[in-house]
Structure formats: structure tokens, C-alpha cells
Amino acid sequence: xxxxxxxxxxxxxxxxxxxxxxxxxxxxxxxxxxxxxxxxxxxxxxxxxxxx
Amino acid sequence: xxxxxxxxxxxxxxxxxxxxxxxxxxxxxxxxxxxxxxxxxxxxxxxxxxxxxxxxxxxxxxxxxxxxxxxxxxxxxxxxxxxxxxxxxxxxxxxxxxxxxxxxxxxxxxxxxxxxxxxxxxxxxxxxxxxxxxxxxxxxxxxxxxxxxxxxxxxxxxxxxxxxxxxxxxxxxxxxxxxxxxxxxxxxxxxxxxxxxxxxxxxxxxxxxxxxxxxxxxxxxxxxxxxxxxxxxxxxxxxxxxxxxxxxxxxxxxxxxx
Numbered sequence: 001x002x003x004x005x006x007x008x009x010x011x012x013x014x015x016x017x018x019x020x021x022x023x024x025x026x027x028x029x030x031x032x033x034x035x036x037x038x039x040x041x042x043x044x045x046x047x048x049x050x051x052x
Numbered sequence: 053x054x055x056x057x058x059x060x061x062x063x064x065x066x067x068x069x070x071x072x073x074x075x076x077x078x079x080x081x082x083x084x085x086x087x088x089x090x091x092x093x094x095x096x097x098x099x100x101x102x103x104x105x106x107x108x109x110x111x112x113x114x115x116x117x118x119x120x121x122x123x124x125x126x127x128x129x130x131x132x133x134x135x136x137x138x139x140x141x142x143x144x145x146x147x148x149x150x151x152x153x154x155x156x157x158x159x160x161x162x163x164x165x166x167x168x169x170x171x172x173x174x175x176x177x178x179x180x181x182x183x184x185x186x187x188x189x190x191x192x193x194x195x196x197x198x199x200x201x202x203x204x205x206x207x208x209x210x211x212x213x214x215x216x217x218x219x220x221x222x223x224x225x226x227x228x229x230x231x232x233x234x235x236x237x238x239x240x241x242x243x244x245x246x247x248x249x250x251x252x253x254x255x256x257x258x259x260x261x262x263x264x265x266x267x268x269x270x271x272x273x274x275x276x277x278x279x280x281x282x283x284x285x286x287x288x289x290x291x292x293x294x295x296x297x298x299x300x301x302x303x304x305x306x307x308x309x310x
Contacts, residue, residue, distance in 0.1 A: 001068065001072065001073045001076045001077070002076055004068060028087075031084075031087060031088075031091070032091055032095060032096075032099065033099075036087075036088055036091045036092070036096070037096075037181075039088065040092060040096075040210060041177075041181075044092070044210070045281070046176075046180075046207060046209075046210065046211075046275060046281060047248065047275060047281040048180065048205045048206060048207055048208065048215070048273060048274045048275045048284070049174045049188075049190070049205045049248075049273060049284075050246070050248055050249070050250060050251045050253055050254060050273055050284055050286075051248070051249070051251060
């Protein structure tokens with residue numbers, strides 16, 4: 001799958017490496033700021049207050 | 053030796069196989085789970101904690117800036133070692149807007165640069181998980197400096213973990229609540245571990261809801277044990293001094309100010 005994705009990328013190897021790094025950086029950013037906070041809210045609800 | 057025929061060396065075109073794709077997907081899921089654990093236990097606190105500290109620092113600088121303008125040409129006040137009596141402290145009205153930031157919390161025991169913003173209300177998403185506030189004031193409980201109980205809550209882990217070191221407090225540690233008017237110094241008195249339903253810990257006189265308050269209490273609540281929601285850890289402090297902004301900040305905090 002990843003090999004096929006690599007072949008699907010345009011340009012010479014150095015350009016492909018840059019594209020891959022940019023994609024990985026974008027995915028990591030989306031995970032840390034969007035996906036993981038949402039997952040944590042759903043899977044690991046936290047409760048720090050006292051209430052009846 | 054006869055010449056070998058030129059062998060077609062090009063690799064055969066790889067085709068997507070079900071097993072191959074499945075395997076790569078499983079590896080991807082595994083990496084994602086590990087990334088999540090790392091994010092949850094560490095990176096999230098670094099990111100959110102940093103942003104919360106940043107927002108508290110900005111609020112404090114804003115107040116300092118206002119004080120500087122009001123002071124005019126007069127020299128800035130020196131840090132003060134002895135504060136005023138708690139009964140001289142002004143009491144601000146409880147904010148009517150939910151989630152509004154109205155104070156900052158400064159606890160030297162939690163770290164030299166520890167400062168968080170206190171927001172009105174205990175809404176999980178808007179206050180406790182917020183990258184701006186992080187610490188929430190129980191609506192209806194008293195305000196800083198008021199006779200009774202100023203009760204606040206925050207996370208012990210994840211989302212910046214403002215109360216991550218709550219149970220590290222030692223008797224005698226100072227907990228400062230800063231507002232536009234100045235610094236309310238509370239002195240840590242003790243910890244208690246309770247069930248989530250024991251709401252009398254935030255009563256005006258903690259644990260004695262029927263009693264008229266005679267002291268100015270600060271109650272901090274967070275979850276206990278760490279990573280669990282089974283119990284609550286409660287930290288009680290009592291107000292010991294008041295430092296008006298115009299006469300100078302507490303000497304204990306002066307070291308960290310720019």
C-alpha cells in the first residue's frame with residue numbers, strides 16, 4: 001500500500017521525500033490538535049469536580 | 053560459455069495484495085495507538101500547559117500594564133515581604149459571564165513559572181479543557197478574599213494538568229490568587245480524599261454546610277487516583293495575607309517576574 005503510494009507520487013526522489021515529510025507533518029499536526037483531543041474526550045472522560 | 057540472453061531485470065510489477073495492505077494497515081494502527089499514548093501522557097500537557105501558562109502570563113502583564121499607567125511617573129513599588137491582614141482584601145463580584153477569565157493561580161510548589169488562568173464555571177470543554185483557562189471556579193461558591201470558600205477545580209492529568217502536583221503540596225506552602233486588585237495569599241493546610249458526591253467540601257465552611265463561615269478558605273478539587281475518576285483529591289488552604297497591587301507584589305513571587 002505504502003509502496004504504491006510512493007510510486008504514485010510525482011517528481012524525482014528528492015521531491016517525493018519532501019512531499020512525504022510534508023504529508024507526515026500535516027498528519028501529525030492534525031492528530032495532536034484535532035483527532036487525539038476528540039478521541040481522549042470520548043474514550044477517557046475526566047471528572048475533577050464534586051457534584052451530586 | 054555461451055552468452056546468456058539478456059535477462060529482463062526489471063522487477064515484476066508489484067500488485068496490491070490483501071494480506072500486504074492488511075498488514076500495513078495494522079502496523080499503521082499500532083503506530084497511531086503508540087502516538088496517542090505518547091500524546092496523552094506527555095505531549096498534550098506540554099502543548100496545552102504551555103498555552104495555559106502563556107494566557108495566564110498575558111493576563112498578569114495586562115494588569116501590570118494598567119497599574120503602570122495609573123501610577124504615572126511614580127516609581128514601581130518594591131516587592132512586599134509582609135502582606136496586609138486578609139480582612140482588608142477587596143472582594144470582587146462573581147463574574148456573571150460563564151467561562152470568563154477573572155483571576156490567575158500561582159503556586160510556587162508547582163514550579164517556578166507556574167501560572168494558570170481561573171475561569172468562571174466548571175464546564176469541561178469551555179473551562180477545564182480550555183487552552184486559555186484550565187482552572188474553573190465553582191459557580192455559587194465565594195470569591196477570593198471573601199469569608200467562606202473559594203472553590204476551584206482542574207485536571208490532574210492531560211489537558212495541561214493544572215493540578216498535576218496537587219498532592220505534592222506541603223503544609224505551609226503558599227497558593228496565590230491574583231486578580232486585577234492584587235494578590236490573595238492562601239496557605240496550604242491539608243489534603244482530603246473523598247467520593248465524587250461529597251459536595252460539602254466546597255461548602256462555605258468545608259464539611260460543615262450549616263456552619264457560618266469564619267475563615268477565608270480556598271478549596272482545590274481534582275481527580276484521584278491519578279488517571280481515575282473514582283475519587284476526588286481535595287486541597288484546603290486558608291487566606292493568610294493580602295497584597296494590594298499598588299503597594300507591590302509578594303516577595304515570594306517577585307523572583308519570577310521579568
